[in-house]
Amino acid sequence: MLGEERRKELLTLLKNSKQPITGTDLAKQANVSRQVIVNDMNLLKARNEPIIATSQGYLYLTTDEPSNTYERKIVCLHTTEQAEDEMSTIVDCGVTLKNVIVEHPLYGEITASMMISNRLEVQNFIQRVKDTKASLLSILTNGTHLHVISAPSIEQLDSAVQRLREKGYLVEE
Known part of the structure; x- marks a missing residue:
């Protein structure tokens, strides 16, 4: 071909x-x-x-995404060992983890698409990290990173944020 x-x-x-x-x-x-x-x-x-x-x-990417999808940008901080728990906490609320964003001193903002929506995808992601011996982007910022998360309802976003807050993963003012 x-x-x-x-x-x-x-x-x-x-x-x-x-x-x-x-x-x-x-x-x-x-x-x-x-x-x-x-x-x-x-x-x-x-x-x-x-x-x-x-x-x-x-x-x-298609533009026929449901119009009732809500997004929020959150700031998180955790160790590499806590990444799986952070992602599972998010998806368990019916929320999609769209990306990860870190601020690099040379390149500025670095964004990587994730599109993780369930525990199987979390487990597959973590397994790929192990198999490839790759580092998470948050290693560049001592664990601090942003996520854009999306869900069909604001309540689901609120629930994910609250659970992250309870676990100490959420960075707030």
């Missing part, structure tokens, strides 16, 4: 999927290496295709 044809097929796959698709899975379907997929995704993003790379794979 030639490059342009492959990229059209990748776009179709992503547009038709409600779940993220890993680069490895896309590579298998296109019969190319994962690095070719990474390059294709970068080319598509450069054409302003709304593709994001999440911790679970690539996702095509």
Whole structure:
């Protein structure tokens, strides 16, 4: 499959999927290496295709997101060992953990998409951290980081914030 044809097929796959698709899975379907997929995704993003790379794979952002979704930006502080508990606390309230944001002294704000909505996704994320021996972004800021969280109701956001507060993970004025 030639490059342009492959990229059209990748776009179709992503547009038709409600779940993220890993680069490895896309590579298998296109019969190319994962690095070719990474390059294709970068080319598509450069054409302003709304593709994001999440911790679970690539996702095509659509604008038909429910209008009754509420968002909140929160500041958290915890150790690396507490990350799984923090994420589980959030998703247990029916809240999606959209991203993590840290302030880097050289690069400024660094944002990484997460899109974690349930305990299985939390466990998969933590397992990938272990398997890759990667560090969480919050290591750059001694544990301080921001999250954008979203939910179908303000009450769910309030519940997640309250539980984070009770566990001492929430940074407040």
